Amino acid sequence: QKEVEQNSGPLSVPEGAIASLNCTYSDRVSQSFFWYRQYSGKSPELIMSIYSNGDKEDGRFTAQLNKASQYVSLLIRDSQPSDSATYLCAVNTGFQKLVFGTGTRLLVSP
């Protein structure tokens, strides 16, 4: 079992819809969770981090964490074509170690 798993996609949503990106992790002691966005041909950039169970909102983005189910998700409301990118889930699996998932490609059509 991979440490961090994501559906590779692509996830296709129409403009204005909610995009839901999911990530599961295997290490029960993981404490911090991150979502990085990577545009094609570019480097990853952090968009959200979450440490506690529940929801964390930042503008159109909401991160959701359920440690009991070992599940973290990213919701993007009012999706825009400019949101089309690959979204990488990253999880800390031990002291100072961050493990990335393979990413989910999101396509937002006008």
Add this chain to the structure above:
Amino acid sequence: EAQVTQNPRYLITVTGKKLTVTCSQNMNHEYMSWYRQDPGLGLRQIYYSMNVEVTDKGDVPEGYKVSRKEKRNFPLILESPSPNQTSLYFCASSFRPPTGVNEKLFFGSGTQLSVL
């Protein structure tokens, strides 16, 4: 401008010819790391450094070397490159380890390496 600078952006080489990919950050970050990104495998850590003269292996260190003689620089060395090291490489830095509260990794623009 705060940034992580990687060079070169593209590199084509032949098997066995030693090469160095440079990485420099101007943010006084303590933590620096190298990743490789391959289709279907995602970002995998090669080596990381907690501070000057402190380096440690990541998940895929075989065939790579690093050094951290100065805080701002963290070069990646391939002593004898092989075709399986063809990949997209990213250098990244953060003030502290990127697993902490409010920490984030700043990535360089990437180096696309092809080993023939």
